[in-house]
Amino acid sequence: MKKIFYVMSIVAAALIFTSCAKAPQAEIDAAKAALEQAKAAQADKYVEADFLAVQDSLNAVMVEIEAQSSKLFKSYGKSKEKLVVITTNATELVAKTEVRKEEIKTEVATAQTAVAALLEENNTLVAKAPKGKEGKEAIEAIKVDLAGITTSVGEVDGLLAAGDILGAQTKINAAQQKATEINTELKAVLDKAKIKY
């Protein structure tokens, strides 16, 4: 009888100690905070696929943690390791976002330079354009377009200052496309009139 009692007591003690393993709350909080920071840095906008992958990884680990919490003999070792990796990945997202933003800003700056050069060239070509009836109609339309492109380029800086980098990219790309079309049109008109440029 005593032996049975001692055995039961040892089993009960083992149960109590092993089921007292706690969820890695500090690591969970760190991972969530890192993901929130990434979101605040607009990672969900600029590196959307990576952000969603990290977010889903965190959700998957939380499921694992609750699955362990459901067990009698809990073990959070692997989940803890994964949370550390997730925190690192989420932190890296902030850096990736900044890199992506800088890439786009560089693209915008390059496009702005290209548009400025195109505008200068187009103004020179307009002055050389033939002055016949067809040329006159083309010139009138082109002058209006060139004025509009200048306005658009002016709006790009405002968008960059307001943090709308993607909006600035669209606007300058549209201006560049328009300026290039005009350049091609002018050169075609000059070629047709056999005027050297």
Added chain:
Amino acid sequence: MLFMKVRKLISFFVYLFFAGLVIFIGYSVYVYVTNKPPVEEISRARESLATAKTKKAGRYASETLREAERLYKWSMKEWETQNNKFFIFRDYALTRDLALKSFNKSTNAGNEAKSVKDKLQNRVESELATLKKQIKKFEKYYEHLAIGQSTLRSYHRGKTRFLEAQIEFDKNNLQEAAKLTKKASEGITTAEKAAHIKLVEFYKNYPTWEKNTKLAYSLSKKGQTVILVDKIQSTCIILKGGKEFKSFPAEFGKSWMGDKMYSGDKATPEGVYKVTDKKNRSRTKYYKALLINYPNGEDQKRYDRMVKSGEISRRTGIGGLIEIHGDGGKGVNWTDGCIALENKEMDVVFSNCSVNTTVIIVGSRLPLEDYLK
């Protein structure tokens, strides 16, 4: 005896305790084995949520996705609550139910996103095609008209938005593309309406132009050399023997769309005139010039009527010194109302004209319907 009884009683309670313990352990094992945690259901819900997000449900089915996320978070919270209880008291029924609802919602969100995206893509594509046609039409019929800076700016803003919409559409940013097509349509449609109103207003004088155009051809058939100027076609034509002998591009006053009313209005007059003076190089700063008799009788009558009604101040003056002259070929309408030709073309017109040569200026030889074809 008493000791035996007490000993028997103690043994009974010990056996009862161990029996209870065995039953409890057996029940606990049964509950532990049968009450499986909802790992599968929650995992399915999580995967479905992730799939919906990759299908851009966050953009195209945001409310449904938000609801799916809410249900998922609730199911996780409920699971955590149950896990905090002693295992034999745990009940995962609500957790499972919430996970299933979340799964269904996120599946719906994914499907809704696809449907909305497809519809939006088709709509924006159609709108861009319509805008492209509108732009082509405006550039063909209206852009070169004297429609005013405000209308041109509106058109240009619309065209820029169109290009931006095209770029966003190519990047698959359909909602942004839809916003931009709307702005593009507003600008271009406003400009088109304003330009068309101006054109219709311009063409209200077509009956007179038609009559004068017929007169020009009739006079030239009778042997006269007639200069016929078509403003909307920007053309100066020499008519001989009822036919077009030569035709040259011409430039007019900035406000050429309309008849000349008074001095300084930058309009080129319309009507039947005569050459009153031929000026060679030494007598004009514009290479060569043919002075015409603006204002004629009709111009004077109209001016007097407008002064009488108060539309124009008497101090304004009717204007004059309207010529066909050289130094044209600038590519824009730049004169104060005169008709400018390139110098070598001015030579041809000059040599074919004399004093009293008829000069007929019309807004258009063609009716509006033909112009817009």
